[in-house]
Amino acid sequence: xxxxxxxxxxxxxxxxxxxxxxxxxxxxxxxxxxxxxxxxxxxxxxxxxxxxxxxxxxxxxxxxxxxxxxxxxxxxxxxxxxxxxxxxxxxxxxxxxxxxxxxxxxxxxxxxxxxxxxxxxxxxxxxxxxxxxxxxxxxxxxxxxxxxxxxxxxxxxxxxxxxxxxxxxxxxxxxxxxxxxxxxxxxxxxxxxxxxxxxxxxxxxxxxxxxxxxxxxxxxxxxxxxxxxxxxxxxxxxxxxxxxxxxxxxxxxxxxxxxxxxxxxxxxxxxxxxxxxxxxxxxxxxxxxxxxxxxxxxxxxxxxxxxxxxxxxxxxxxxxxxxxx
Numbered sequence: 423x424x425x426x427x428x429x430x431x432x433x434x435x436x437x438x439x440x441x442x443x444x445x446x447x448x449x450x451x452x453x454x455x456x457x458x459x460x461x462x463x464x465x466x467x468x469x470x471x472x473x474x475x476x477x478x479x480x481x482x483x484x485x486x487x488x489x490x491x492x493x494x495x496x497x498x499x500x501x502x503x504x505x506x507x508x509x510x511x512x513x514x515x516x517x518x519x520x521x522x523x524x525x526x527x528x529x530x531x532x533x534x535x536x537x538x539x540x541x542x543x544x545x546x547x548x549x550x551x552x553x554x555x556x557x558x559x560x561x562x563x564x565x566x567x568x569x570x571x572x573x574x575x576x577x578x579x580x581x582x583x584x585x586x587x588x589x590x591x592x593x594x595x596x597x598x599x600x601x602x603x604x605x606x607x608x609x610x611x612x613x614x615x616x617x618x619x620x621x622x623x624x625x626x627x628x629x630x631x632x633x634x635x636x637x638x639x640x641x642x643x644x645x646x647x648x649x650x651x652x653x654x655x656x657x658x659x660x661x662x663x664x665x666x667x668x669x670x671x672x673x674x675x676x677x678x679x680x681x682x683x684x685x686x687x688x689x690x691x692x693x694x695x696x697x698x699x700x701x702x703x704x705x706x707x708x709x710x711x712x713x714x715x716x717x718x719x720x721x722x723x724x725x726x727x728x729x730x731x732x733x734x735x736x737x738x739x740x741x742x743x744x745x746x747x
Contacts (some may be wrong), residue, residue: 425457436691437471444645450685451637458681465684465716472691476746478654478719480532480696481525481731486512486546490538492605494593496630496660497665499538505665512537512546515553522561527747528733530722533557534566534589540606541570551583558584566626569613571606577621587618587654588618589626595642598635603669615650626654628696631682632674633660633705638680644689654719655693658685659700673700676708680715687716694719702731713743 423431428449432442453461469475488509493502522533535550541552550569557565568589577588592611593599599608615625615676625649629643647655659679662669674682686695696719697712705712720740722733737747 425453426460429453429460429464432688433468434467434622436688441648442688444641447641447644447685447689448638449459450688451617451641451681453681458677458684461684462680462711462715465687466714468687469716469718470694471576473718475719477713477740478532478694478696479530479722479736479747480534480719481530481616481723481733482534482536482568482721483513483521484538485518485535485550486510486537486539486542488538491540491708492603493657496602496633496663496671498663498666500666503666505663512549515549515556518553518558522557522563525723525733526561528723529737530733531564531658532587533561533563534587536568536589537570538625539570541572543643547576547579551579554580554583554585566641571610572617574617574620577618577623581622585623587626588614589656590614591627591629591656591658592643592646593718594633594635595639596646597642598633598639602633614651615652615657619651624742625650625655626696627652628654628656628658628698630658630660630700631669631679631702632671634671637682638677639745641685642691643687644665647693648690652690653693654696655690656688656696656721657717658697658698659704661700661703665709670714673704676705678710679704680708680711683717684715697732710739710743713740713745718745727737 432446442584468486488499489501490499493500498505499505553616566584566587567585594602693718697717698721722736739747
């Protein structure tokens with residue numbers, strides 16, 4: 423069977439509502455050269471049919487920065503690493519509301535507080551709940567939260583304030599996770615995802631590629647996300663940060679990043695595959711091709727410790743690709 427036939431067969435399978443398996447995903451991972459463009463086109467059609475042409479725009483605020491107890495090897499905010507990251511406690515309500523209103527005016531539809539640390543203290547959690555109540559009153563944004571490891575009871579309290587989605591990345595595959603973090607386990611992350619699902623929250627969970635993992639390990643993460651029923655999958659690309667153990671880690675070539683995105687669309691046909699941190703520096707002039715490869719959601723504005731493009735630039739890129747916002 424030719425490579426073109428493999429792509430066509432698996433596209434038809436996914437469009438028919440069936441799931442591809444790990445062996446079939448590995449077949450796609452072997453594609454190279456001009457075959458990649460056929461794969462991207464197939465992933466784009468799968469996106470259009472199974473998920474639609476609307477691109478979901480979300481934004482975040484780094485609501486509590488630095489001094490994190492965890493030793494994630496890529497992270498500027500870890501207290502285990504020597505970086506220039508700014509360190510501050512939970513921002514006040516007015517600053518968070520001001521940023522929310524700004525992002526809403528620029529076109530974002532979702533907004534999330536993101537706090538550094540293994541979890542959030544009860545004192546800060548109570549403050550966060552009050553902030554979310556105000557955001558629910560004074561904006562029309564869909565509210566998300568990313569507060570680290572939390573319990574089901576905490577997730578229920580978030581839901582009662584109007585939060586609808588909880589963000590908690592798996593970060594990488596279970597098999598590669600010990601190379602990335604040893605201060606908590608992969609199972610801790612799974613447990614948080616399941617606790618939030620039990621509380622009725624939708625889940626935003628993905629990871630970072632280009633950490634030194636293999637393609638098979640990237641696929642392993644995708645199948646874990648499918649098994650968990652994750653609705654929103656942020657795909658971050660490593661931005662090597664001076665002072666972290668991964669400061670000299672080579673970043674994947676753009677075409678391998680796009681190949682990964684396209685295979686994720688085959689595995690997760692109805693998910694919001696979300697462009698996230700690192701896309702500007704890793705893909706450079708090929709960012710728009712992410713939409714050709716199946717992306718249908720984007721984190722806009724600045725990220726946690728790195729700057730992004732303007733929202734207007736991202737919106738124009740999406741419209742230029744024939745998609746809707």
